[in-house]
Amino acid sequence: MIRELGHIPLFILLVFGSSACEIDQKEILPEDGFLKIYNHPEEQLAYYPESVVELPGGGYVFLSAVKDENDEVEYPYTNLVRTSASGEVSWSLDNDWRAPASKLMLINGTVGFVAMNQQFDAYLILVNPATGDVTEQHNLEMTMPLYAHMDSQGRLVVLGYDFVTRSSWISQYNGSYQVQRSNKLPVNTDLEYLVQRHLNKTGQDYPFFIGEYRNAPASGYSVNCFYNYTLRTVFLDQASLSATGDIYSFQTEEGISSVIQKSASLFGVTSYYEGNNYIMPAAEIDVNSSSNIKDLPADPLYELTYRAEVIAGNLVLDTASYCLFVSQTNDNSLVIYQYEDGTDVLINTLYREFDQVVVVNDVIQTADKGIAILGGIYILGKYQRPFLVKMTQDPFLPEEE
Amino acid sequence: MLNSTGDVTSFQILRFIRKVQHLCTLYCLESVRNPKIIVAFLLAFLLNSTAWSQGTGFLDHLRIGFGIGVNASQIAVLQTYNVFEDLTGTTYTNEYTGMLKNIGNQYFVHAEWFNDYFIVTLKPGTYTYRFKKVNDVVFANETTTQETPYLLRYIAVPLEVRYRFDLLRFRPYAGATVSYSHMLTSLDASNQTFIRPKVTAGAVAGTYIDLRYVILDLNVAYLAGIHNITSKSNRFATGNGSTFAQDDILLNDLQINLSLLFSLQKQKHYSNVECFY
Numbered sequence: 001m002i003r004e005l006g007h008i009p010l011f012i013l014l015v016f017g018s019s020a021c022e023i024d025q026k027e028i029l030p031e032d033g034f035l036k037i038y039n040h041p042e043e044q045l046a047y048y049p050e051s052v053v054e055l056p057g058g059g060y061v062f063l064s065a066v067k068d069e070n071d072e073v074e075y076p077y078t079n080l081v082r083t084s085a086s087g088e089v090s091w092s093l094d095n096d097w098r099a100p101a102s103k104l105m106l107i108n109g110t111v112g113f114v115a116m117n118q119q120f121d122a123y124l125i126l127v128n129p130a131t132g133d134v135t136e137q138h139n140l141e142m143t144m145p146l147y148a149h150m151d152s153q154g155r156l157v158v159l160g161y162d163f164v165t166r167s168s169w170i171s172q173y174n175g176s177y178q179v180q181r182s183n184k185l186p187v188n189t190d191l192e193y194l195v196q197r198h199l200n201k202t203g204q205d206y207p208f209f210i211g212e213y214r215n216a217p218a219s220g221y222s223v224n225c226f227y228n229y230t231l232r233t234v235f236l237d238q239a240s241l242s243a244t245g246d247i248y249s250f251q252t253e254e255g256i257s258s259v260i261q262k263s264a265s266l267f268g269v270t271s272y273y274e275g276n277n278y279i280m281p282a283a284e285i286d287v288n289s290s291s292n293i294k295d296l297p298a299d300p301l302y303e304l305t306y307r308a309e310v311i312a313g314n315l316v317l318d319t320a321s322y323c324l325f326v327s328q329t330n331d332n333s334l335v336i337y338q339y340e341d342g343t344d345v346l347i348n349t350l351y352r353e354f355d356q357v358v359v360v361n362d363v364i365q366t367a368d369k370g371i372a373i374l375g376g377i378y379i380l381g382k383y384q385r386p387f388l389v390k391m392t393q394d395p396f397l398p399e400e401e
Numbered sequence: 402m403l404n405s406t407g408d409v410t411s412f413q414i415l416r417f418i419r420k421v422q423h424l425c426t427l428y429c430l431e432s433v434r435n436p437k438i439i440v441a442f443l444l445a446f447l448l449n450s451t452a453w454s455q456g457t458g459f460l461d462h463l464r465i466g467f468g469i470g471v472n473a474s475q476i477a478v479l480q481t482y483n484v485f486e487d488l489t490g491t492t493y494t495n496e497y498t499g500m501l502k503n504i505g506n507q508y509f510v511h512a513e514w515f516n517d518y519f520i521v522t523l524k525p526g527t528y529t530y531r532f533k534k535v536n537d538v539v540f541a542n543e544t545t546t547q548e549t550p551y552l553l554r555y556i557a558v559p560l561e562v563r564y565r566f567d568l569l570r571f572r573p574y575a576g577a578t579v580s581y582s583h584m585l586t587s588l589d590a591s592n593q594t595f596i597r598p599k600v601t602a603g604a605v606a607g608t609y610i611d612l613r614y615v616i617l618d619l620n621v622a623y624l625a626g627i628h629n630i631t632s633k634s635n636r637f638a639t640g641n642g643s644t645f646a647q648d649d650i651l652l653n654d655l656q657i658n659l660s661l662l663f664s665l666q667k668q669k670h671y672s673n674v675e676c677f678y
Binding site for chain 2: 022023025026027028030033034035036037038039040041042043079081083087088089092353379380383389394
């Protein structure tokens with residue numbers, strides 16, 4: 001009879017063995033995945049996160065524009081925060097450069113950003129990431145900087161606005177930060193007030209950006225800016241900075257929110273018009289012609305917030321590469337649309353729920369092949385503060401059959 | 402002793418058990434995944450036990466019943482993980498509500514086997530634990546306290562070994578307990594930040610009260626968690642990220658239980674006071 005009972009302990013052992021595996025968890029390091037919300041106790045401050053970079057030795061630096069109700073200058077000042085690899089604050093420093101423009105750049109061991117002085121003159125400021133001290137500053141001979149980008153050849157490209165000639169202003173700089181090439185795209189109307197309200201965070205936040213494309217058929221920049229009365233994505237030849245084509249929309253109320261090249265003339269595009277957001281994961285675009293945004297076949301994204309900011313980026317894993325579009329939904333969630341490169345099929349939609357309003361501002365792929373998302377959140381529904389989410393690559397890996 | 406009819410029945414049962422056990426042996430590795438095989442195992446166990454206990458007089462030392470109780474959870478923090486970082490250098494802390502505010506409950510089936518000195522008790526049932534995590538969000542002119550409530554419901558199988566003292570009017574006991582629990586699924590996103598199994602161990606003490614036809618078992622137990630119950634890979638997947646991340650914690654609890662037991666042996670004594678003629 002005892003023999004008949006022999007398998008019962010085996011069964012119990014199996015159950016306990018299975019549980020033991022779950023109890024004996026794989027160690028997850030804090031830097032593998034975290035969520036951090038960076039609070040400042042002063043209620044009158046409002047943080048507008050702009051950009052984040054991962055430092056080569058680990059850790060992050062992120063940039064925010066800070067509006068202080070009590071400040072006599074209407075334009076937000078600059079705040080830089082250095083964190084450890086697990087998101088803990090190492091230092092946080094404010095400085096008097098105004099309206100910092102995306103993005104942060106790693107330049108010869110320093111962290112660089114573009115901002116303006118109180119006379120609207122654009123400067124490149126280089127900061128020692130170990131201490132936060134400003135090590136260099138360079139006058140970029142431009143006004144009202146709206147976006148900064150380090151291209152694939154290590155050249156600084158900056159978008160600004162010239163309120164004298166009423167033009168969008170794109171400049172490319174050499175290694176000494178001298179203007180190499182420059183181009184002004186006439187707006188043909190005075191949009192200085194809109195630009196000012198964008199810079200001082202009191203009006204609509206326009207999706208100004210600079211992207212890059214190659215072999216489509218030539219190499220160039222895709223610049224989202226005001227041009228010829230409207231908010232347009234203008235394609236500029238990289239060698240001459242002359243405009244070759246564009247995608248236009250209705251005045252300044254509609255536009256493209258992100259562009260990423262997928263291959264040759266195939267681009268991933270998100271846009272907003274008529275109150276909705278749209279996505280074109282693989283739109284055929286001729287960079288040498290002018291086309292209307294509404295002529296591109298698009299899928300609606302009703303869940304995104306009104307005129308949602310969307311960040312497009314590549315995610316390169318060991319087995320495959322993907323295109324990510326990251327944004328925020330009406331129910332206070334971060335959302336990540338993951339498209340497979342090559343097939344352009346949506347293979348995954350990831351949500352991260354919050355209990356307050358969130359806005360996505362920047363996304364980077366980290367050295368461990370995860371991603372870091374910088375955004376803003378209204379703590380207690382009142383105070384705008386930056387947050388940083390670090391995710392491992394696991395959620396992006398295709399499920400095993 | 403089994404009669405002749407009983408022998409035939411036992412023989413048939415044993416043949417069936419052998420078949421089931423043979424299948425179980427073949428598929429033992431699959432049993433963890435396949436609920437049908439688990440049920441087959443349990444069936445084999447019940448049939449096995451019944452036949453065996455009939456033959457050995459096991460039932461004469463068996464009491465079964467049911468019970469209810471309350472528990473008070475106590476959280477022990479192993480490692481703190483904060484969502485909030487202060488840009489001015491202030492450190493945020495996480496706190497948990499105290500035991501008196503963490504009242505949960507349990508419902509269970511109570512089965513025990515006893516001899517002259519020891520009692521072995523199984524109390525499988527539903528055990529529910531409650532506690533709250535408290536975070537202060539500090540601003541210059543206001544400090545807001547955010548409370549995140551948790552309700553963790555487990556299917557648990559506590560096993561107790563008790564040493565009984567015979568004090569005539571009272572039948573107190575003291576012993577040790579070990580419990581294996583498995584958390585039930587929940588729609589609450591924050592519950593996803595915990596692993597499913599939980600193992601606790603501790604001490605138990607109590608007394609039996611003989612009420613002639615039934616026996617009451619009143620006991621107190623303190624169970625200490627022996628491992629971290631937080632899912633390390635999901636600690637930030639709280640579903641409402643503005644409040645907290647899950648710390649590494651142990652879930653300890655103090656239980657007070659009352660069971661109603663029925664003896665399966667023929668009732669010989671109706672109370673502690675026996676009359677002899």
